[in-house]
Structures are given as structure tokens and as C-alpha cells.
Amino acid sequence: MDILTGFGQGLLVALEPVNLLYCFIGVFLGTFIGVLPGIGSMAAISMLLPLTFHLDPTAALVMIAGVYYGAEYGGSIASVLMNIPGTPSSSITCIDGYPMARDGRAGIALFASAVASFGGGLIGMVVMAVLAPALASLALNFGPTEYFAVILLGLVAASAVSNGSPVKGIAMVVAGLMLGTVGVDITTGAERFTMGIPEMRDGVHLVIVAMGLFGVGELIVSIRANAAGAHQNAIDYARFYPSRKEWKAMAGPVWRGAGIGSFFGALPGTGQTVASAVAYAVEKKLSPNRANFGKGAIEGVAVPEAANNSATQTAFIPTLTLGVPGSASMALVIGALMMYGIVPGPRLLVDHSDLFWGLVASFLIGNVLLLILNIPMIGLWVRLLQIPYRYMYPTIIVLICVGVYSVNNNVFDIWLTLAFGWAGYLMRLFRFEPAPFLIGFVLGPMMEEQLRRAMLLSRGDASVFLTRPISGTLIAATVLLLAWSLFAAMKARRAGRPALALSDE
């Protein structure tokens, strides 16, 4: 099936009223939660995941994708208005967005951010539509050895290129892999680490881990952060539309940002934050207006937003075609698909082409919705930001409780969420990143299965991972990446600064 036929078929799927409705709900709720300071797309997807359980897989995936990029866009609203990034990737938008707001140009900054997100999203969608089928057809030749190597590379990439210490990142991934073994072993039927609790036989539910680590954990952190004074300055929202000169200034940065974002989004482990930061740095070097960067340059808002949103779309390429998520949000997408019995990987495009192309087409519709939803609704988001946080966080915690309880109607799940919530807070206190833990947890069972299969097929010869060309290359890439990240961390430690303050959810 060629790309245009596939896209046409996808458009028909995405335009079905039910998918359109869930795309709208996803984008709206994602933006709503993403606007709240300190609560990112990860928490937004975790909180809303139970709502998708009653839907068919396509509608569920369309809604989750809508929540994802809605939350990413919502994050930039808090960045521009309050200098508090709603998501880690929108922290770059603060650099010029907030000075624009202080300068009385908040409306223009928000408009520029919406338009740049739209442009970036569209370019990311085209890149995904072109690249994903090519990568999937290559991956169709993969056996268990190659899959194991791809998963290993994905895990190392996601943990090593995270915030601070790569050793801690990898430790978190391994801890996540271990948690993934809890429950009944599907090969032998033996129970593992269930402590005799019947509810643990099926393992720990993804929603519980995600809601605990990200929903509850982030919320505990955000209470003090928001009480410390997330006060808004007096800002003039009267002017929304950029002048002709400003439109012209935005065009180049949107293209460049989208190009850089598409590239980084497709790489496992880097994601939107790295994409935004690199795009901003490149633009600052290229722009004729570079002197105004950091002081309220419209290019400084457009470029990270375009990069961020295009990376959001292309992050689906390795997730759907290889089954390897580049970030914790994508790990949740994989987990959600597996709940429906759909295994992400190269067969997805063959066996569920309507779902894949429906999702690609929904990106187009979702981005249009994001644009038409956000320009008239900027006032609503502004008012939402003015609601005191003391009313917001108790409401959010109750929504988490009800969301978790609704999965199985079982209070044991709430106790587990409490345990993971406390663990998530303690992880942050001990400076461990929870995101690699979740990626390890989602990929753990898959990795174990591929390892067992590969060992069985090679009659117990572990050297097969190195001798087969694709897996050997991937393992070599993993070792190089690991060595590079450890070297970078050591160099940074000597210089007295964090290794890479660029983590993604």
C-alpha cells in the first residue's frame, strides 16, 4: 500500500464521528492538564488512560495521541504566561515567551506558539507517514535476536540520555525490568514475586505504576512549588495577531525547528526536550535577530514549539514500527496498545494498517483542532491558570483515585498507587528519574520473551547476539552510546555541572 492510499484510508478512519470526538476530547483534556504548572504530558496520559479502556483501539490511540500533543501544547501556555514550564520540553519556550508576555505581547506569543506547533506537527506527520512504513518493512526481517538488541538499545538510549547520572538512569531501567517480572510467568505458569496476593497474579497494572509515579509523585512535588508563588504578572492579552513582519520572522524558524524536531523525535531516548534545545541553539546562531534572543524574540518562541511538536509526532515512528518507545509517554502508548492485544512492531502496519494510518491522519485533524481550539480559548486557559492551586490539587488527587478504582473496581489498586506515588516522590528526593523505570517496566516482559526465544533458537549460544549482523551492529551502537554517556557524565562532573539537563517524560 503506498503512502497516499494509506493516508486516504486513514483519513476516512480519523474522520469517523466517534474518532473525531475522541480526538477533540483528547486534545482538549490534554491541553487542560498540560496548562497546569508542573504537570506534564506523562501525568496527563496516566490520568486519562482509564477513560480509553472502554473505547475501540483506534479511538483509544487517537485520544491518547491527542492528550499527548495537547499536553505538550498546554505546557507552553504556562511557560509563556507564568515562566513555569508545564512540561520539561516547553522550558525552552520560557526563554523568549515570558519576556514577550512581560512586554505586553502575551497574546502574540501564544498565537505564535499555536501556529508554530501546528506547522511543526504537520511536518512531523509527513515525516512519520514517509519513514514509518520504510522502517517497518526493514524490521519485518527481525528475529528475536534483533528484537532483543533493539530493545536493549532503546532502553540504554532512554536511560543514558536522561537527567543527571546515566548510572542512576540505567539502574532505574533495570529496576523497571524487574518489576515487569512480577506475576505469572507466561511460559511456565509459575508465580513470581506475587507475595501470595491474588491481585498480583496478573502483574502490576501499567495505569497504577504510571498514575503513582507520575500522577501522585508529581503532585506531591507540585504542592510546595505552586504554593511558593506561581503568580502571574499583569499581562495584556488584547493583541493576538502577529504583524506581517512577525509572520515573516516566524516562517524560517518553523521549518528549521520542525526539521530538527522530526530528526530528534524519531531517535529513541532524546525526544522533545533535546529537540527544542538543539533547535533553539541552532536558530540563535542562524537568525539575523539573534541579539534579541532571550529578550522576547518571536523566533525564540516559534522554533522550540515547532521542534517540540514535530518531535511529538515522529516519536511514534520507533514506538509503532519497532515497538521500542523513545520516552516514557511512548511506553504508555505501547502499554495501552498491548492491553488491546495489539503488539507494536513491524507487523502493526500489516495487521492493523487502518489503526496506523488512522492515527497518522488523526495527527492532521488533531493539529487543526489544536489550532482552532486554542486561538479562541486562550482566554479560558488564562483563567484556568488563575484558579488557586489549593483548589486544583485536591481535585486532581481525587480524579486519580477514581481513575485507578475504575480500572478493576478494586481498592487494592489504590493501595498500590499509593505505594508507587510515595516511591515516585522518594525517587525524586533521591534524584532518580522515574521515566526510565516506566520504560523498563513496559519493555521488561517483551525483552524477557525475546531473550528466551533467541537462546532457544541458538541452542543456548549467547554469542548469537554479536555474530548476527543487525543485532551485532545494534549491540555495538548500545556499547558506544553507553560509553559516550558515561564519558559525558564524568566530564560534566569534573566541570561541576549536571551531565545533560535535558530529560523527557
Place this chain on the structure above:
Amino acid sequence: MRDFLRRLRRSGETARPPHAWLGALGGLALLALSTVFVIGGLELGTGTPRRLGTGAFPVITGLALAILSLAVIAGDLRDSSEAERPDWISFAAIGAALAIFALSVGRIGLVPGVFLATVTASLPDPSLKFPGKAALGAVVALGCWGLFIGLIGLPFKPFAWN
């Protein structure tokens, strides 16, 4: 109670110990976890290289985590930066809210469970007085009733005595 909370809040503002101890504590927790998985995995049986047993993957990952946690402890003990400031009040209040919801939703129903959980979660914020917390609890409880039972139709009992 209010005095106690105020004192507890102030105690968090005093000088903080270096991160080294907290970091090492995190590393020790991981080491303990890895020990549990290695011992448990060995008891389950690791099988042969050709047919990996039920316990093989937990043992492999457990050993990897044990080595990594030693590296974490060694790295963090050399960290002289200031520790993060813990917010134990919010930690306890949010935990209590979840616990109260878990204890009450099956026994007395969704509406009272949500009310109690909301009030408990709002306790760390001194700027909202008790009548305000109660009013917030009532609004959220009624909202959840309308949204989850009325609109979405989830099979929850609004009141357990219904």
C-alpha cells in the same frame, strides 16, 4: 494541630544535610530490592542456557541492579551538593487521602469517600480554612457523582447504604 503543622513546616526550612546520605540511602534501597529478586529468582530456578527458567531473568536483572546500586552509592557518597528539601506534610496528606479513599469507597460509597479524600488532600494548605476545605470537598464529591455515575455511568455506588 495547627502549631504542630507550622513547626513541621519550619523544620524543613532549616539547613539541609548534603545529598550524599540521601543518595546512598536510595542506592541501598535498590541493593535490597536486587537481593530479593536474585534470591527469589534462584529459588524459582534459572534453567539452562538453552531453556531459560522462570527465575533466570530476575536473577540476571537482579545482579545487574546490585552492581549498579553499588556504583550509585559510590557516586552519591562523593556528592557534596545540598539535599532536596522534603515536603513530608504533602507526602503524608496525599498518602492519607489515597488511603482514606481506599478505606471508604467500598464501605460508605463514592460521594463520602471523595469528600473525605478531598478534605484530607487539602490539609497541607494553610491558606484554605476548614469551612473552605469542606466546601471544596462537597463540590468535588457532587461533581464526581454527576460525572462518573450520572454521565459516564461507571458502576460505583454513590452511597453504600443505597
